Amino acid sequence: MGKKVDRFSGYFNRAVETMSPRERKDYQNHSLRQIIQYAHRRSPGIRENFRSAGIVPEDIRTVKDLEKVPVTEKASLISLQREDPPFGGLLATPHNRLRRIYLTPGPILVPEAKKSRYWRWETAFYAAGFRKGDIVQVTLSYHLTPGGWMLEEPLHSLGCTVIPAGVGNLDAQVRLMHELEVTGIVGMPSFLMSLGDHAEKVGLDVKRDLSLEVSFLTIELLTDTMRKSIEDRFGMMARQGYGTAEVGAIAYECVENRGMHIADDLILEIVDPATGKQLGPGEIGEVVVTLFNRAYTLIRFGTGDLSCYDDDPCPCGRTSARLPRLLGRVDQATKVKGVFIHPSQTDQIMSRFPEVTRYQVVVTKGEKADEMTFTIELRDEDIDRDRLRTHLEHTIREAIKVRGKVEFHPQGSIPEGAKTIEDRRPWS
Numbered sequence: 362m363g364k365k366v367d368r369f370s371g372y373f374n375r376a377v378e379t380m381s382p383r384e385r386k387d388y389q390n391h392s393l394r395q396i397i398q399y400a401h402r403r404s405p406g407i408r409e410n411f412r413s414a415g416i417v418p419e420d421i422r423t424v425k426d427l428e429k430v431p432v433t434e435k436a437s438l439i440s441l442q443r444e445d446p447p448f449g450g451l452l453a454t455p456h457n458r459l460r461r462i463y464l465t466p467g468p469i470l471v472p473e474a475k476k477s478r479y480w481r482w483e484t485a486f487y488a489a490g491f492r493k494g495d496i497v498q499v500t501l502s503y504h505l506t507p508g509g510w511m512l513e514e515p516l517h518s519l520g521c522t523v524i525p526a527g528v529g530n531l532d533a534q535v536r537l538m539h540e541l542e543v544t545g546i547v548g549m550p551s552f553l554m555s556l557g558d559h560a561e562k563v564g565l566d567v568k569r570d571l572s573l574e575v576s577f578l579t580i581e582l583l584t585d586t587m588r589k590s591i592e593d594r595f596g597m598m599a600r601q602g603y604g605t606a607e608v609g610a611i612a613y614e615c616v617e618n619r620g621m622h623i624a625d626d627l628i629l630e631i632v633d634p635a636t637g638k639q640l641g642p643g644e645i646g647e648v649v650v651t652l653f654n655r656a657y658t659l660i661r662f663g664t665g666d667l668s669c670y671d672d673d674p675c676p677c678g679r680t681s682a683r684l685p686r687l688l689g690r691v692d693q694a695t696k697v698k699g700v701f702i703h704p705s706q707t708d709q710i711m712s713r714f715p716e717v718t719r720y721q722v723v724v725t726k727g728e729k730a731d732e733m734t735f736t737i738e739l740r741d742e743d744i745d746r747d748r749l750r751t752h753l754e755h756t757i758r759e760a761i762k763v764r765g766k767v768e769f770h771p772q773g774s775i776p777e778g779a780k781t782i783e784d785r786r787p788w789s
């Protein structure tokens with residue numbers, strides 16, 4: 362297809378994607394009450410969860426009420442499924458009525474019901490610029506894990522033609538892309554770069570000889586640097602989607618590139634992992650989702666991922682809040698003065714200072730409050746330390762909203778293999 366396709370405007374489902382805040386709230390509360398009633402009736406695991414928390418479905422009227430429901434962590438699915446096979450009591454339908462059953466690392470079994478648009482990625486692909494008539498190569502695995510099928514089916518809803526390429530086979534993949542004039546690609550950022558390398562190795566000019574215009578990246582985190590290098594190299598737009606094997610679509614980027622819009626057809630809370638309480642805009646916590654799925658009833662499913670949300674309006678016209686980015690896993694984070702600090706945040710801060718070769722964050726219990734110290738090794742020991750210290754401390758406070766003390770140590774002071782953030786506070 363030619364360059365005249367409009368990849369930048371429109372919606373997959375305008376009514377849903379541009380709901381007013383009032384409509385969105387009503388829709389969510391209504392759908393929530395329905396799924397809670399249904400899940401409680403049909404899923405033994407949900408019934409048990411409610412019973413242990415001493416609540417009944419009528420207690421859950423609004424999204425705020427969800428705080429009363431204990432979070433079911435993704436990691437706990439392993440033991441839930443072992444104790445109550447095959448699906449830990451969360452399946453509301455006999456498993457011989459499913460369309461597919463997957464096995465993901467954990468090991469965790471994942472069901473897929475016979476329902477159209479089960480994984481709900483259609484809006485995401487549209488927002489990323491995929492259109493009817495695109496020939497799309499899906500470079501994710503098609504066996505045992507749901508990645509390939511999950512991302513192929515929405516492309517059919519959009520009217521695309523799919524090449525189920527799977528992983529590996531660089532030679533065949535490059536040939537297909539070239540000969541079939543593939544316009545869209547779905548995969549992991551690192552795999553796209555390998556494809557680019559291989560295409561060059563066999564003598565192709567990636568920009569001139571390939572016809573790629575759009576890409577949808579997932580599974581690995583897409584950094585700004587990686588996005589830019591993919592977009593520049595292939596001359597195409599690169600947008601990412603965030604989801605899990607259990608849930609399907611959770612959030613996705615639009616052309617504006619201002620973070621990932623939260624999918625319209627689920628409830629996403631950012632939750633304090635210690636208390637299960639909902640947090641406000643900009644506050645960092647765990648991504649917890651509730652699906653309106655009538656086969657696999659995931660109510661307050663804890664993804665283990667850390668993020669925060671931003672509800673400022675987006676120029677694209679979609680009214681859902683956005684996740685500016687993912688901030689790593691809950692189990693790698695440390696809470697200091699009520700704020701989650703994650704290695705991905707401190708890495709990002711330090712990457713702005715070429716003077717710093719290595720660093721470690723040490724959290725200790727001070728006289729009055731917790732203290733956070735950045736132990737830093739410098740490339741050049743003769744540098745103006747006071748100036749650098751001031752600049753570092755200012756940047757730390759701006760970026761993570763917690764004051765951090767900077768200490769310079771000689772090269773080699775930080776032990777090999779030391780944790781990026783070391784919590785030395787006594788357990789209380």
Ligand SMILES: [Zn+2]
Pocket residue numbers: 615616617622675676677678679
């Ligand atoms: Zn947008």
